[in-house]
Amino acid sequence: MGKNQHVVKGKEGWNVKGENNSRATSNHRTQKDAIERAREIAINQKSEVVIHGRDGKIRDKDSYGNDPMPPKDTKH
Numbered sequence: 001m002g003k004n005q006h007v008v009k010g011k012e013g014w015n016v017k018g019e020n021n022s023r024a025t026s027n028h029r030t031q032k033d034a035i036e037r038a039r040e041i042a043i044n045q046k047s048e049v050v051i052h053g054r055d056g057k058i059r060d061k062d063s064y065g066n067d068p069m070p071p072k073d074t075k076h
Helices: 031-045
Strands: 005-009 015-018 026-028 048-052 058-063
Touching: 005 031, 015 031, 026 031, 031 048
Parallel strands: 005 048
Antiparallel strands: 005 015, 015 026, 048 058
């Protein structure tokens, strides 16, 4: 399994950062664009997308790995 991809608010727009990385993988004007890019990376790496709100708190997660105990996903 690859690194989880975090969508976080940056100085200008939204960033996608690999877990424990100090620098952003990519920068985007909108959170939606950042989520789409993070999803592409997570699917490729079989990892998770962790979406943070403007306040930095986690507001959502999506798993694209081989989770042996997947939760009952009611939002999709």
